[in-house]
């Protein structure tokens with residue numbers, strides 16, 4: 351029996367308004383491996399998440415028609431085939447107005463997820479939380495590496511907001527300076543009073559639909575140790591929640607993903623925190639829709 355998010359009772363996908371979609375895809379990991387185990391670890395941990403939202407005094411699991419889809423199985427014939435498979439599966443759900451919340455797997459899956467939402471929401475803005483810029487044109491001989499994710503997303507032609515960034519190459523830095531549709535909020539700036547205020551103001555001004563990609567390494571490794579490429583100096587749990595609720599209060603968040611969780615056996619804090627962030631995100635998004 352596949353795991354359901356929050357251990358909720360089974361609801362057919364066609365009756366759901368929000369779909370948790372596990373994508374245990376891992377092909378181009380460069381440092382710590384294990385992101386293919388990420389979705390199942392988050393779903394298992396989610397069974398321990400309290401359903402009552404202590405912050406806003408409601409139970410989103412009772413009010414939102416939420417279900418967990420079967421995982422998208424990895425495609426052996428290569429990354430492009432995998433991305434095509436994800437896009438083909440997600441696009442019809444998006445066109446029916448469903449919110450797809452994907453669980454990675456490596457960050458590369460975001461490329462297909464953004465393409466899937468672009469058909470219905472051509473005016474989408476992508477907000478990406480990530481320790482790394484992920485703007486390399488190619489890496490280890492492929493353009494579909496996790497290290498190139500946001501470069502491919504940027505090529506979709508839509509505005510891209512990077513938050514929590516604290517590690518990038520000279521090539522990526524050069525692009526960050528000249529790219530007109532790109533806005534960068536480095537982690538160090540988000541840790542200052544003024545920088546944080548400017549970032550929240552920028553988020554409040556984003557018009558139209560937002561797609562939110564959360565590479566879990568955006569969080570500080572003290573909070574989220576189980577990621578493939580940890581970087582010190584990251585965001586706090588509360589900062590991530592405030593970013594999501596600010597985006598949701600501003601306007602529609604029409605898709606999201608949580609990627610790059612690589613579980614550490616014996617340490618459950620990362621997957622539990624990821625499950626908690628996902629449930630909080632669903633709550634913020636539907637609270638503002640009602």
Ligand SMILES: [Mn+2]
Nearest residue numbers: 457480484565
């Ligand atoms: Mn990333």
